[in-house]
Amino acid sequence: MGENSLPLPGSMDVAQPRGTARTVLENLHEWVVTVDHKRLGVLYVLYGIFFLLVGGAEAVAIRIQLAVPHNHFMSAQTYNRFFTMHGTTMVFLVGMTIIFGFANYLVPLQIGARDMAFPRLNAFSFWLTAFGGLLLYYSFIGGGGLYGVGSAPDVGWWAYAPLTARAFSPGHATDYWALALIVTGFGTLGTAINIIATVFSMRCKGMTMMRLPLFTWLMLVDSSLTLITITPLTAAQFMLLVDRYLDGHFFDTQAGGSAVVWMHFFWIFGHPEVYVLVLPAFAIANEVIPVFSRKAIFGYPAMVAASVAIAFISLSVWAHHMFTVGMTSFSNAFFVLSTELVGIPTGIKIFNWLATIWGGKIRFATPMLFCIAFLFQFMIAGLTGIMLSIAPWNWQLHNSYFVVAHFHYVLVGAIVFCIFAGIYYWYPKVTGRMLDETLGKWHFWLFLIGFHVTFDTMHFVGILGMPRSIYTYEPDRGWNTLNFVVSAGGMVQGIAVLIFAFNMVWSYYRGKPAGNDPWDAWTLEWYTASPPPVYNFAQDPVVRSRRPLWDLKHPEDPDWEYEG
C-alpha cells in the first residue's frame, strides 16, 4: 500500500505563509515543539491516516490469505499476528487518534477560544499516543525477546486469558501490546480531560451550554465516556503485567484466578469503546447534514439528550459479548434488554437526521454523500446489532463472520464514512484549499461499492458457519465463492483509500482556494481565516444563538429571535 504517498507529519505546513523561507529542519522543529491545538490536531489526523494505511494493508493481506481455501500466502502464526495488529491498530491508533485530532482542531474554534485549556498537556498527550503506536509496532522487531520466539502480538485484540499467560505467550510480544495500550491510554486520558476542561471553561461570551455546536457537545460526552472507558483497560493491563512479570495470579486459573474476569474487564472497556468511536461519527454527521440540507438541525435538545443517554446505557451492556461463556439466565436477560435499550436513543438520532434532511435543499457534495451512506449503513449495523443482542441468536452466531460483518458495518460503514465526510468538510478550513470533488466522488463510489461487496457478503459467510480468526478453511464448506467476493471487495476499498490519499496530497498543492467559508456554514470555525491564524480569532467572538454565522449573514432573520 502507499504508506509513502503521504507527506510525513511535519513536512506539511498549514500555517500562514511567512515572509522568509525556512529550512525543512526549522519547519520540523516547529512541528515537534508545537503546543498549538490546530497543529496537534493535524498531527493526530495525519498520524491516524498513516496507520489507517498500515492497518488497511494488514486487512488486505488477511483477505488475500482468505480469498481461496488452503491458501499459503501466510502462515497461521503470521495470520494471527496480522489480525491482532489490524484490530489493535484500527481501534487505538486510527480511530482514537483521528477523532481526537478532529476534537483538538475544532472544539476550540467552535467555542470561540484561542487554544485548549492546557496546551502543553495537549502536546504531551499527543506524543504519548504517538510513541505508544511506535512501541506497538516495534514488537515486530523486539517481540522475540531472549527466547527468539514470536514477533508481533498474536493474541487477538481482545487478548483473552490464559492465552496471554507467560506459558502460552513467551517472548515480549504480549508485553509490547500491553505497554503500548497503557501508554496510548494515558495519552487518551490526558486529551479527554483537556477537551472537557476546554468545553466547560474556555467558551466565548454568550456560548452557553445549550448553544454549543452539536459537534462540541458530542465531543464533550465522548470525552467524559472516555474517562471511564479507557481506564478499566489500563487497570486490566496492569493486572496482566503483574501476572506476566511478578508471577501474579489474577487470570491464572491454576491458582484460583479466573479467565472470565479478564473477559469482563476487557469488555467493560471494549463495548463503551465502540460508542467512544461512534459518537464522534455522529458529531460529524450533526455538522455536515444540516449544512448540506440548508436547515438547522432538527431537535437539538433531543440530540444532546440522546447522546448522553447512549453514553450511559453503553456502560451497562458489555456482557453481550459473553453470552456463550455461560452466565446465569438473569444476567443473559439483563444484558439482552440493556443492549436493546441502546436502540431507543440511536433511533431518536436517526429520525432527527432524517427530519433535518426532510424538505431541505440538499447539496450532494462529497461530505454529504458520505453522511447519507452513513445513515443507511448505520441503520443496518444497528439492526444486526439488535439481532446479535438476542441471546439464543447470539449462541448460534457467536464468533462467526456474522459478528465480524456486524462490527465492521459500525466501524467502517458508520465511523470511517463519517471520518471521510469530516475530512472533506474541514480540509478547506485546515489547508485553505478544497479537496478535489471529482476525485472525491470516485473515492466515495468506489469505497461504497467495495464496502458493500465486502461486508454485505460477509454476513452470509457468517450465517453459513464460518468462524472468525481462522487462517484457512476446507474447500468443501461452500464458502469459497463468497470469500473470494469478500476479498475482491476489500481490494476495491483499498483502491478507493489510495485515491483519497492521493487527493489529500494533490489538493494540498493544486486544490481550488477555499476562502473562509466555502460551504456557507454557521459555526464559528468558518468565521476565521482558512487556515486559521495561530491565535484563531483576532477579537474574542460573542454569540447569541446556536448558529452565530447565520445571524451574521441574515440580520433580518436571526436565530436568537426564536431560541429560548
Place this chain on the structure above:
Amino acid sequence: MSAVTQLPAAYEGEWRLPSRGRVAMFGLITGESAIFTIFVVAYVFYIGKSLSGPMPRQVLEVPIFGTICLLSSSFTIWMAERAIARNRVTAFALWLGGTICLGLIFLGGTAIEWHKLIYRDGLTISTNLFGTTYYSLVGLHATHVIIGLLMLTIVFTFALMRKVSQQHAERIAVLSMYWHFVDAVWVVVFTVVYIIGR
C-alpha cells in the same frame, strides 16, 4: 458566500466560567476512580478464592493509626488551603508540612506492615491470589499517596522559599482536591481489605 461582517462585540450581563483546573482535576479523579473500581472489584471477587495460605485473617492487622493519620491529613490540607486563601504564608507552610508528615507516617505504616507480611508471614505478590490482589490494590493506593506527597513537597519547598502567595490559592485548591481523593479512596480500600475481606 454571504457578506460576513462582524460578530457582536459586547456581551450584556456577567459571563462566568468554571475554573479549568477544577474541571480537569474532577475529570482526572473520575478516570482514576474507574481504575480503582476495577482493582476493588477484582479484590472483592477473589476474596476467599485463594487455593493456599496465608489467608487474610491469619496475617492482616488493622492499620488504625495510619488510617487516622491519613484521614486527618485531609483536615490539615483544608486548613492550609484556608490559610493561603487569606495570604497567611507561614500558617500555610506549617499546615502543609503537617499534611506531609501525616502522609509520611501513613506510608511508613504501610512499609512496616509489608515488611512483616513479606519476611515474617512469607506473603508476596506471587504467593497466592490474596497476595496478588492485596499488594496490587494497596500498592496502587500507596503509589497515589507517593505522587501526592511529591507534589505537596514541591509546593512546600516553594513555600519555604517564600514563592507561594495568595495568587496560587486556586492551584493549591486543585492539588488538595487530589489529596482528598486519595484519602477517600483509602476509606474504600480500608473497608474492602481490612473489614470485608478479613
